[in-house]
Amino acid sequence: MLLNNIALFLQIVEKGSLTAAGRELRLSSTTVSERLAALEAHFGVVLLNRTTRAISLTEEGRTLVDGAKQVLGEVEDLEARIRFGAQTLSGPIRISAPSNLGRTHISGGITEFLSDHPAISIELLLSDGYVDLVGEGFDMAFRFGPAIDSSLRSKSLGHSRRFVCASPSYLEKHGAPQIPADLKEHNCLVMRFGAKLDNVWQFGPSPLPQIVSVRGNRVANDSALVQQWCLEGHGIILKSELDVSAEIKAGNLVALLENHPPSPTLLQMLFPPSRAQPRRVRALVDKLSHVLQEAEWRKG
Structure with missing residues (x-):
């Protein structure tokens, strides 16, 4: 029963609520609450901070999540090896x-x-x-x-190389930057990573690193969307070679500032x-x- 309650606890954490975990496992909210209480009583600690709107892990809860995934994974592995x-x-x-x-x-x-x-x-x-x-x-x-x-x-x-890229249609209308500082005169498509705006682009290291603060009329938190905007001719992007190498080889994007490579x-x-x-x-x-x-x- 202990392992079942631990598995239920993981479901609560992954689904974000007791109700959602119960729905996933076809258990009543009362049953879920009782089994969570039994698990906390077993360990003698509070595993989740609960309010009417949200749950959050206590430090002991985070420790259990980490250890529980390991233990349950090993049990599943053992069962598979015995059965199959x-x-x-x-x-x-x-x-x-x-x-x-x-x-x-x-x-x-x-x-x-x-x-x-x-x-x-x-x-x-x-x-x-x-x-x-x-x-x-x-x-x-x-x-x-x-x-x-x-x-x-x-x-x-x-380390993956990065490229400053634009579509042929954008370059036909606006020309290509010749040095990193020229990017200030172009529409740059910028990624947002949570609270961080990725609008400070570094080039170098030789002879000296150059840092350029770019700006543009489009920002997104999805790298695929930013790349799609670039392919459509809306601006210039800074991307990993993993993301753009195929488009560059196909001629859909053009690598810019090749004499001033961005930091990998x-x-x-x-x-x-x-x-x-x-x-x-x-x-x-x-x-x-x-x-x-x-x-x-x-x-x-």
Whole structure:
């Protein structure tokens, strides 16, 4: 019963409320409340702060979420090995990835992985902003740049070059910038990452780094949308080679300021701070790492 109550607790956290968890598991609100109370009584701590409008994890609750995913994952692995053989992988995996990267490289890798492991289910959530890996129940996340939360474990996938790009139609109307400072006279399409506006673009490092504050008439928190605006001729973007290499090769986008390359960006996989991962997660990590290491941008 303890493991069942822990699994229910994870559902409450992932769904955001006791009512939603009960609906998912076809349990009454009273039953959910009673089983959560029994779990808190078992550990002797409060796991969730509850108001009429929202719930939030206590520190003990965050610890349980992290440890519970590990324990339940190991139980699922053990059950699969007993039922179906040692080589069978099964169970759910939740992934967070940037919008563009998820649609291109990650999605294709998942398709290949599921063809080899049909007993696994994968939930891919696309977001260019910060996500709470522990609180939202993610097994892994892909992110460009340094991790905001230093408690997370990370796996570096190397540095990706970045390009300043525009469509041929935009350049025909407005011309091309020759030096980074020229970007101030152009309409730049800007990404927003949560509260942070990505409108300070750095070029360098030789002979000296150049920093340009850009602006434009369109801002979005979705990288795929910003790239689509660029393809439609609305302005200039700064993007990872992973996102734009195919469009540049097809002639749909033109790389600009090639004598002044922007600073590259780190790509990494982030994981909750648990000691171990279920076998299915480790297998997917290996698969997606290989997919990204072998991507076309690595060969350029």
